[in-house]
Each structure stands twice: as structure tokens, then as C-alpha cells.
């Protein structure tokens with residue numbers, strides 16, 4: 001990467017036909033995805049959940065770490081992890097998905113973390129609701145946004161920064177927004193934000209700030225890099241673009257049969273092949289999952305597991321029986337929520353964000 005690229009302030013778009021570069025590989029080896037066979041679990045087992053970290057994973061010493069709650073509040077707070085853990089605790093099963101999921105298949109390709117489709121996972125997160133903590137600090141009536149800052153520091157498109165994201169006060173006060181210290185019943189591991197992270201169910205990953213050090217109540221809208229510059233849906237570099245917010249609907253197939261080691265192409269034997277997968281949406285309840293076993297020519301309804309009121313932000317299982325005949329085909333799965341369906345043709349944007357183009361899984365059926 002050249003200095004011009006580091007300081008140009010813009011995400012680079014790959015040239016036509018340009019392969020994945022060493023810079024992208026470097027990110028891909030640090031930020032691992034969830035192997036899609038792990039779609040078979042209700043809760044993603046430890047270590048299989050995807051990881052995305054913009055800079056370095058900070059080594060935070062929990063004994064000296066404190067959370068500062070400040071800005072436009074009457075009584076700023078400085079809390080140890082023990083003090084936070086004495087507050088009412090809740091556990092929520094919540095799916096996270098990186099807003100860049102699907103980016104590597106965009107044509108042309110935005111150069112960044114080159115996710116295919118595996119930047120997803122569902123965990124049981126334990127923590128304490130944020131709203132009562134903000135009330136205890138005494139929110140100013142002028143408050144409009146809340147800024148969340150992590151302990152990690154880096155340079156991004158020429159801008160040196162602590163990773164920080166703003167959230168509107170209305171979102172921050174939602175009762176299901178949590179400050180979490182445990183994942184699947186164990187203390188948060190370093191890569192997932194130890195000792196404390198923010199959890200905003202339904203929103204793409206960038207909102208789930210890890211290694212939290214500060215919560216600042218603001219009387220003006222937050223204008224930090226991760227809201228104002230990154231995570232915007234724009235086609236032209238000069239437009240402002242809509243901010244990326246809630247997770248769009250998606251269905252994924254648990255890979256059927258077995259893979260070829262190098263190409264990952266799938267093989268099954270002719271006959272009845274049970275297809276299973278998961279579907280989710282962070283913006284509205286999923287109402288339908290459809291499957292195509294002929295490359296998108298025809299679609300049939302999958303059986304969708306009933307919504308579980310205890311876990312409104314977890315993924316839902318679906319299944320479909322496929323009568324596979326010898327030859328090559330492509331399997332597709334498409335989720336629909338109360339607001340719409342996944343696109344079958346790509347809807348491109350230059351940062352490669354919120355791309356929920358339907359998945360295509362080439363399969364060879366052996367006789």
C-alpha cells in the first residue's frame with residue numbers, strides 16, 4: 001500500500017479482473033469468518049464466531065480498567081467491572097453480522113476485509129442494560145447522541161483515531177441495548193472485546209463497540225469517522241450516503257454434502273438431500289425463506305422454524321427436502337422479512353456494505 005492510498009481518505013475499488021491482494025489477505029487471516037457448517041448450531045460454539053477488528057486487539061488489564069460515563073450528564077460515573085457486574089444482569093441470544101459481509105463478491109470489489117458470506121455468528125451475551133446506567137448518571141435534557149469509545153487505536157484512510165461509534169439517544173435507551181462482559185457463559189475473550197463491549201441487537205457489527213472505555217452523552221450529533229465517513233451506503237465518492245444501521249434479511253445454507261478441499265465445491269449423492277440453514281433480519285421479523293435447486297429458475301418455500309419470542313434477535317432454522325438428480329446445479333436461498341426480500345442481482349455500493357445478495361451454492365450431484 002502506498003502513502004497516497006493511506007492518506008487519500010477513500011476506500012479503493014479493485015481494477016476489473018484484479019485478484020485479492022496481499023493487503024486483503026493480511027486482513028482475512030486476522031479477521032476470521034464462521035465456517036458455514038457452524039450454521040447447524042443454535043448458538044455458535046466458542047472460537048467459531050466470526051471476528052472483525054479494525055486495528056490491533058488491545059490487551060486490557062481488567063484490574064485497572066474502568067468504564068467512564070460522562071459528557072452531558074449530572075453525575076459522571078467511573079465503574080470497575082465488578083461494580084458493573086453488581087447491576088442487574090441479563091443474557092440475550094443475539095446474532096451479529098459484519099456490514100461488510102458479502103463484499104468480496106461485489107463487482108467491482110471494494111478493497112477491504114474480503115468477506116465472502118461467513119461474517120456472522122450467534123452468541124449468548126450476558127451484561128447489564130445501558131439505559132438505567134445512563135439514568136443513574138443523570139442524562140441532560142439536551143442529549144441527542146451517545147458516543148461509545150474502545151481502547152483500540154489506529155489509522156484509517158489517513159485519520160488517526162480511537163475506534164468510536166455514535167448512536168442516537170433513542171437507540172441507546174432501548175431496553176435491549178446492553179453492556180456485556182460474557183459470551184456463551186464465559187468472560188469475553190480478548191478478540192470479542194474483553195472486558196466489556198456494547199451490544200445493540202439488530203444492528204450490523206460496527207455498532208457493537210468492543211473494549212469499551214468511555215460512554216459520552218452528546219448534545220450534538222456524533223461526527224466521528226466510523227459514522228460520518230465509514231459505514232455509508234454510497235455509489236459515488238462525493239455523496240454523503242445513507243448511514244448503515246440495521247441488518248438486512250439474509251438466508252444461508254449449511255453446506256450440503258462434502259467439499260472439495262481446494263475449490264470448496266460441494267458434492268452430494270442423488271436422492272433425497274435434506275437442505276438446512278438459518279435466516280435472520282435485524283430490521284423486521286423474517287416471514288419466509290425460499291429455496292431454488294435449479295439455479296434460480298424456480299423457487300419453493302422452505303419450512304421456517306417458528307419465531308422464538310425469547311430470542312427475537314437470534315437466527316432461525318429452516319429446512320427443505322431436495323430430490324437431487326445427477327448433474328451440476330446451483331442452490332439458492334432467499335429470506336423475506338416484513339419489509340422485503342433479498343436481491344437476486346447485486347445492489348452495489350463503494351464501501352461494500354449491507355450487501356445481502358442471495359447466496360449461490362454450486363453443487364455436483366453424483367449418480
Ligand SMILES: Nc1nc2c(c(=O)[nH]1)N[C@H]1C(S)=C(S)[C@@H](COP(=O)(O)O)O[C@H]1N2
Pocket residue numbers: 049050051052053054055096097098099149150151152163191192193204205206207208209210211
Ligand atoms: N473497539 C472496536 N469495536 C469494534 C470493532 C473494532 O475494530 N474496534 N469492529 C466492529 C466491527 S466492524 C464488527 S463487525 C464487530 C465484530 O465483532 P466480533 O469480532 O466480536 O464478531 O465489532 C465491532 N466493534
Ligand SMILES: [Mo]
Pocket residue numbers: 052097098099100205206
Ligand atoms: Mo464489521
